[in-house]
Amino acid sequence: MSDHDHNPGFVQKYIFSQDHKIIGIQYGLTALLFLLLGFFLMMVMRWSIAYPNEPLPEWMSWVFTDTWKGRWLTDGKVTGETYNMFGAMHGTIMVFLGVVPLGFGAFGNYVTPLQIGAPDMAFPKLNMMSYWLYLVGGLMMCGSFFLESGAAKSGWTNYPPLSSIADSQHPHQFFTGQTQWLLGLVMLISSSLLGSVNVITTIINLRAKGLTWLRMPFLVWAMLVTAFLLLLAFPPLEVAGIMQVVDRFFGSSFFQPSGLYTSATGVVEQAGGGSPLLFQHLFWFLGHPEVYVLLLPAIACVAEIIPANTRKPLWGYKSMVFAVMVLGFLSFIVWAHHMYITGMSSSISTFFQVTTVMISVPSVILITSLLISLWGGSIRFTMPMIWACAFLPMFGIGGLTGLPLAFNLVGLHLHDTYYVIGHFHYVVAPGILFGLFAGIYYWYPKMFGRHMNVFLGHLHFWPSLVAINFVFFPMLMQGMAGFHRRWYNGGDAYVVDADSANVFGQIVRDNIGLNSVMSVAVFVLAAAQLPFIINLFTSWFAGKEVANDNPWDATTLEWATPTPPGHGNFTTEPAVYRGPYEYSRPDREEDFYPQWIEPAKKAESSENNDAK
């Protein structure tokens, strides 16, 4: 009952593909490119932070045209406006165009149908549309760098009234960075919504015979919860985006308070009566579930890699399943911990404080289960395992630094400081990204039939691990000392001479030296990614070939397919007979018992039990 022919041409097979595996790889490659772009933006920002009075060096600025430099740099130095633009786009690109598409779009698409024994996603055409909406939205956002107004420049959080006023003094509002950001966001949200509908339907309805809910690999549970988060949390942000577009195009005042005055316009000619806080609530209603959307695919990858590389079942599988569902629900009622200083009363901010502290419990359950899974295992330090093991303490630091931020009283002191930046980057960069890298190294052999080079893998891993801690740990220190976020000169404007009585200036002076430490670490981190980029390409045609379809001797269904899996994935209809992590069973000779292996014919009673 299919409506596609079985001899598609190159374009239909690789470009406008409806196959979840190709789409997954498309998502992955596109996301990695966007991550690289976001990284570069950050490098320019870090130059400005560490060396604010020095012009951008040639090795960084060669990328820009001279005309662009004449417009956006002053004497070669990064201006505040340029810094803000890069900062806003760095956040946007990393979160919406990088990590989510890589975690959910790439791994969700590629691995989920394979792990549940499905021939493809439930709606292949919709899947294709999701990818192209993502690409178009991303290109719209990044294309705006070349507009006269430049790209969006009001933070990735895009708070009004600043974000409504920014770029408002341009005749053609459609061609401004702020507007393109909003329109691109609408595309991205639509892409995510279609993607999540697809994933949830697939998981509910296309599971193989015998794959009951509690026999699903943890990755599938994580993708299910992630999809629900995207489905239910994104629409309010879409509402906020639409309302801001109406503010920009039609001059409405959804988010404009009365009596606004700017130097460019004098009294702003708008009706007023709007609420900037409304935007913040709508934004963070998504914003908080969004961080779990970032996290869960990474935990999913780690949860698959650890059992396969310890030859032990995942410890606490049922608790992890329960925890991830509770986490998903709780993530909807914690958002205002991003808004502690907006003037909410102590009762409601205490409510959010309580739920935020509560949500650390399921997170801890997840990490602890993964950690305990290592205990007593026969650990094989393959490249994926090394990344997965690094994920645990790095994410641990990130999570623990989040605990103080949960408290409204502490939030008053730490809000908008570098401590927050340190916290969330620890979670995302050495945390989530390491988990996703682990996934890439783990499933690469299934995708391309070759292992990634181990030596290059080590060259990627060790400098990254060391450098990344030198990038983000000092931020925690600077933040507690009082350094603000989004200082384009790294605090240079506040430094006072050693004999000044200005206390704040002295504190800034004492800690500003850390800026160059961090920036140098960033340049080392940049260099450490080169082996990875090389590895991705060279392994494709020169990597060590896999010995068989299941090179890691794993137990989940994706390893029952040919390498790479063809159209329809499985050569025979798969059936599942046991749980997903049957490693080192005492009654088996081999140390793993894959889900799909039919049990040997035993006495009549047990044969019937195994059927469902």
Add this chain to the structure above:
Amino acid sequence: MEIPYIVNARKDTGLNNSKIAIWLFLASEVMLFGGLFSSYIFLRIYADYPWPERTLPVLPGLINTFILILSSVTVVFAWAGLKLRNWNMFVANMAITIICAAVFMVFKAKEYAGKFHHHATQTEDYGWVEGHLHYDEGDSTHGNAYVVAAKEVNFSVDSTTANYLASIIAQAGDKLSLKRDYVIREISGNTFNEKVLFEAGTALTPEVIAEAKQHFIKARTHNQELRTQLLKDAWVIARDPNKHNELVGLKDFDSKVKNTVAEVHTALVKKAENNNEFLLANGNMVFDADGAELKFNSGWGRTSDAKEGDSTNLSLLDGTVVTGTAGDSNFHYRYVDALDFRHLVMKAEAKGLHADDLIEQSPILALEGEGGDKIRKIWKTHKEWRKHLAKHLEGRKDALTGEGRKPTEIDLYRVTWHQMYAYAQLDYNITEENWMQVKDDHQPSMIYDITGMTKEHKATFPKEVEVPREKVRFDSVFSPKMNNYYAIYFTITGLHGLHVIGGAIVLGYYLFFGRKMYNSNPEWLANRVEVGGLFWHFVDLVWILVFPVFYLM
């Protein structure tokens, strides 16, 4: 292997794929419209201006509600037709559904169009007049224009927009001439040459601006490159212990280091300037305008609040600045069809001032001409009328509180066109006997919603009313700009309308192209129509909520 459960249900879940998918999608739509309605709630509760209750004509909304309910019923019967394998039943009912969708959108379009042509102006004291502006056919400013008798026009060459420039040239091209020589310094070979690119008196053309822009950008690029290099040199010099040993050992953020670098850089820049190493091309070009009258859409920029005849300047969004004498930028109302002082009253009460006194001092009641006279007469009549209303309501005890009822703010301070017409019918003489012939605005009249405003009605409105721009605080058509009520109304109904269109397209696809699928697999078509129908019902659900909330509350 093909994808299972596209048509048939899976045994344990009891569902096919599309059913799950559409309900998931509807779940996200619940969150979408939930977010919109929550915005509505909070924008309304915390509005700092009087919320326009019941200002929309009810009848179009009511008809649209009936239409959507009908289409909801027919889409169910269309699905039933497929399940019963009755092709004609399917076609007939689906056709009605789609026709209903089309009629719905027609009514919606007419509602919107009516609003976009209806104008409102708020004076400095927060009073409002509403009506229709007087403007010539083909006038793209729609009556809301800044008029300046220009002395000078200053173009910012790198941001001048083509359509703004074209408008200026079209209006006064022959009067605009370059004020001073436009001198550039450029590189040819190894030498810097100064030359006059355009002489004083050059006429304004797009090519002139474009060429100046080219040179400006080239100059800016070159100069920035030079300054960047000089800054790099300055750092090298500053770090040289032979030249600046007092800086040895200091970290770069010390003010001493920074100041030294800045000094060295300034010196190097000055040297280069004296050496004529910098290119020259002014970012601005000033043109004499010789008093040419320029008229701009007010959305194109902002102006100082000058009275007609005073000097003023007008800054357009593309950086162009027009200096000159303010022309007639007033609002010329062909007729005024509503007066509204509620916002004024709200502000007065917040300050503890007496609202009625302030109303009497409003510029609206001081407008000149016959139109102004009529406004004053109408307002006087209205004050008389509302006294009778208040007395009448006082006598009718409220069932729940036991107290007398009070007139609403709308009754007291808003005069609608129904009332203007009624007052004229009563010859502006309200008595105990005839006051009840005037309907208060609380009761929208279906009759008026059907007939609309006729010539007979308009004859009684204040005509040719001129509101001076310097007395105006805010102005808008009835668009999202007007206030957040209209903004959220247009946003929600607009988004809903897009869903109606989308749903109609999908259902139409099944109507026009479904025959083939019906012949090969009718159950599959039935499933798809069911799924489309579910979406359609959701769209109806939203409208069932929209109608009372926006039209009746």
Add this chain to the structure above:
Amino acid sequence: MADTPEEIKSHFKLYFTIAGVLFVGTVLTVLVATVESLDIGGHGFDTYDLVLGLAIATFKMCCVGYVFMHLNHEKKAIYWIFFGSLAFAAILIGLFGWAFGDPIIFDGMLPAKPGQ
């Protein structure tokens, strides 16, 4: 789905009835809002009118949902999905309301120092 042709035919009467209910409900909403003698509570729009209007609208929406959208005999998964989303929407509105409605009030006076 219990949707055999016979079952569907037996539902026709119900569909027509609900259609009638919806039309009547709409007319009722308008009457309650516009006719003076039916205006309970105070003159003009007040809380009573709000509650009544929303109640009628909710009832109509439930009719459409239960009958036309087959929610009266749907599967468990669908109930979870749809009513779950309603719950989350309610949480959104509720918590927004609490946040807006309960701000910090600072009356301009610092708290008295001890001994003052």
